[in-house]
Amino acid sequence: MAKISVGLDIGFSSIKVVSLAKEGDQTRLVSLGSIPCPQPGMLSDSEIGLQAVSTSIKKLFEATHIEQKEINIALPESKVFTRVIDDLPYLTDNELAQAIRYAAEEFIPMPIAEVNLNWQVLFRADGKNKNTRTIVLVVASPKNAVEKYIKVLNMANLHPKILETEIIAVTRSLVGNNPFSPSSLIVQLGATTTDFATVSKGLIWLTRSISTGGIALTRSLAQHFNFELTQAEEYKKVYGLLEDQLEGKVFEALKPIIDIIAGEGRRVIQSFEAKYPQDPIKRVVLSGGGAKMPGFVIYLANALGLEVQEADPWYAIAKDKASVSKLAQDAPSYSVAVGLALRED
Ligand SMILES: Nc1ncnc2c1ncn2[C@@H]1O[C@H](COP(=O)(O)OP(=O)(O)OP(=O)(O)O)[C@@H](O)[C@H]1O
Numbered sequence: 001m002a003k004i005s006v007g008l009d010i011g012f013s014s015i016k017v018v019s020l021a022k023e024g025d026q027t028r029l030v031s032l033g034s035i036p037c038p039q040p041g042m043l044s045d046s047e048i049g050l051q052a053v054s055t056s057i058k059k060l061f062e063a064t065h066i067e068q069k070e071i072n073i074a075l076p077e078s079k080v081f082t083r084v085i086d087d088l089p090y091l092t093d094n095e096l097a098q099a100i101r102y103a104a105e106e107f108i109p110m111p112i113a114e115v116n117l118n119w120q121v122l123f124r125a126d127g128k129n130k131n132t133r134t135i136v137l138v139v140a141s142p143k144n145a146v147e148k149y150i151k152v153l154n155m156a157n158l159h160p161k162i163l164e165t166e167i168i169a170v171t172r173s174l175v176g177n178n179p180f181s182p183s184s185l186i187v188q189l190g191a192t193t194t195d196f197a198t199v200s201k202g203l204i205w206l207t208r209s210i211s212t213g214g215i216a217l218t219r220s221l222a223q224h225f226n227f228e229l230t231q232a233e234e235y236k237k238v239y240g241l242l243e244d245q246l247e248g249k250v251f252e253a254l255k256p257i258i259d260i261i262a263g264e265g266r267r268v269i270q271s272f273e274a275k276y277p278q279d280p281i282k283r284v285v286l287s288g289g290g291a292k293m294p295g296f297v298i299y300l301a302n303a304l305g306l307e308v309q310e311a312d313p314w315y316a317i318a319k320d321k322a323s324v325s326k327l328a329q330d331a332p333s334y335s336v337a338v339g340l341a342l343r344e345d
């Protein structure tokens with residue numbers, strides 16, 4: 001019997017779901033779909049707002065014929081505190097847990113009792129060699145944020161099996177745990193935020209999130225041309241960063257915002273390389289709905305001086321011939337949902 005696993009990505013602009021079947025060492029696509037997210041989505045603090053999100057989730061599960069109730073979800077980077085702690089000596093598991101709690105108090109701007117702490121050991125120091133250091137990726141998720149997500153799921157009669165962060169899910173679908181893939185910067189351009197992660201040997205070493213995303217690009221266009229948001233959105237998707245379109249006017253309006261994103265990407269690469277000089281970043285993987293913006297791949301390649309690829313979260317998943325080109329159209333939008341569905345429990 002195939003084991004079905006479901007990943008649900010509750011984004012600001014749309015909710016996406018992916019269901020995968022694992023049979024032996026093959027993973028097959030069962031179902032996928034998306035639905036617009038009623039605003040303000042998970043940013044809502046009212047019962048009615050959250051109910052609306054939950055109703056959309058129910059509709060999406062009906063439309064995609066997904067019957068599983070235990071599903072995997074992700075918290076956005078903007079809601080969690082993620083840090084790599086890299087100066088720990090060799091420690092037993094118990095000592096490590098204590099050291100992480102202690103270190104976490106420094107980077108979490110709220111009482112530690114109000115967060116859930118999770119971590120992944122990236123490198124374990126050698127007990128005999130005093131020069132080696134233990135490196136851990138620590139994620140602190142505020143309990144009230146977690147509860148909000150669980151509440152919305154429960155209203156849709158669903159239950160979270162795994163709750164992780166978006167960038168961890170994205171990294172799984174785009175790089176997997178292949179220790180030989182080139183060291184990469186992942187750029188996830190969503191509606192509200194852009195998230196960054198440097199990934200080496202299949203592990204995340206640095207993350208960052210900025211509140212400049214696709215909406216900021218659309219707003220900039222709307223202001224520049226005095227357009228309605230819907231029209232600006234259309235122009236963004238059709239002309240994007242193509243300099244030779246409309247005398248470069250759309251490009252000019254988007255450039256200042258894109259340069260914020262490119263500049264942050266450059267800083268993330270620099271911080272990573274300053275710490276790990278023997279491990280230069282070799283490529284950039286562009287993900288999220290914004291990855292499809294015309295001209296973006298080339299613009300970023302020139303800005304960063306690196307090879308840039310559009311994300312393909314479906315690369316390791318078996319699909320029938322008929323769906324290949326259809327999946328490719330929207331591929332970068334599904335990185336979070338695919339990564340969540342790929343998670344082993
Ligand atoms: N072809 C395109 N060109 C440019 N932008 C695009 C294109 N397609 C989608 N987008 C933009 O991508 C964004 C949506 O991406 P995505 O679905 O990854 O976001 P989300 O998950 O809903 O939001 P968030 O991750 O911020 O919660 C929107 O701002 C949309 O305008």
Ligand SMILES: [Mg+2]
Nearest residue numbers: 011012190191
């Ligand atoms: Mg998203």
